[in-house]
Amino acid sequence: MLANEYLPFLTEIKEVIKHTDIEYTFRLTFAGDVKPGQFFEVSLPKYGEAPISVSGIGNGTVDLTIRRVGKVTNEIFEHFVGDKLFMRGPYGNGFDIGNYQGKELVVVAGGTGLSPVKGVIDYFAGHRDETKGMTLVAGFKTPRDILFLEDFDRWQQRLNVILTVDCAAEGSACRTGLVTQYIPQLKLNKIEEAAAIVVGPPLMMKFATQELLKRGFQEENMWISLERKMCCGIGKCGHCKIDDTYVCLDGPVFNYKKGCQLID
Incomplete structure (x- = not known):
């Protein structure tokens, strides 16, 4: 059976780092290969999804730095450590x-x-x-x-x-x-x-x-x-x-x- 490429997976917020009033980094659980420059589609039911670039790669985590600019990102900013988000990816080629x-x-x-x-x-x-x-x-x-x-x-x-x-x-x-x-x-x-x-x-x-x-x-x-x-x-x-x-x-x-x- 073919896998559904649109099907997201759940990830947990491990840390939220504030940079400016509208730009935070969300440190999320992720186990897999990822490169700088790639991106994930981050989604929330009823709100949609948004492509977010990888800004950091940790041991079992990935950092996504998000600017609060619209419907999806506004709702993401209402989530905190321990909350869950959906995402799929990583996509793109990234920096080698x-x-x-x-x-x-x-x-x-x-x-x-x-x-x-x-x-x-x-x-x-x-x-x-x-x-x-x-x-x-x-x-x-x-x-x-x-x-x-x-x-x-x-x-x-x-x-x-x-x-x-x-x-x-x-x-x-x-x-x-x-x-x-x-x-x-x-x-x-x-x-x-x-x-x-x-x-x-x-x-x-x-x-x-x-x-x-x-x-x-x-x-x-x-x-x-x-x-x-x-x-x-x-x-x-x-x-x-x-x-x-x-x-x-x-x-x-x-x-x-x-x-x-x-x-x-």
Whole structure:
């Protein structure tokens, strides 16, 4: 008998971590293989389901960082430690750690775009000898919008971290400016061999990848992750289709040479 690919399973909330007023990380029970950049469909009866990227991978748990922006996510925020949620997945291809091992790596992330790439950052923060150097350039609107503050404290001890905000309050210690203005300042030994990951709002990714190309990064050494309305997650509904590409199946992580051709 064929398995029902739409059938979700129950998961338990083990921890809820508040980042901002509308962005929490839900640590959920999960036993199985999962990679950074993949996503789950999280659902609640009567409310529907929403695709949520993996922001952390633990021993028997998976982290999903969720922004409270609609019917489904509003209801998820009414659930607490010990409560149950439905989810199915993981879906998508995710980031392959092997693509970045042995190279200088630059990660450029904007806002909630930091969530799907957080697993890559965590991995190399714990395995510094597996890269020739890693730089994280992360940007947020204001200091109040910064995600994973405790993780930034840890990352800054192990990686080269540039944390910036578009607008800082008076007296704030945050750097200001868009992530793109810090790309020309990056110090790299062999740019033509370096790897880069760019995730964030579409305009931010457009201009960040342009700046990386100006610096001499090769298209084949750059990866992006696309956000789409991935309703089914298995390439059946067509909501995420761009030309002949299904983002939920072929992505959401794409090598830049392919990703730059996907135009809505």
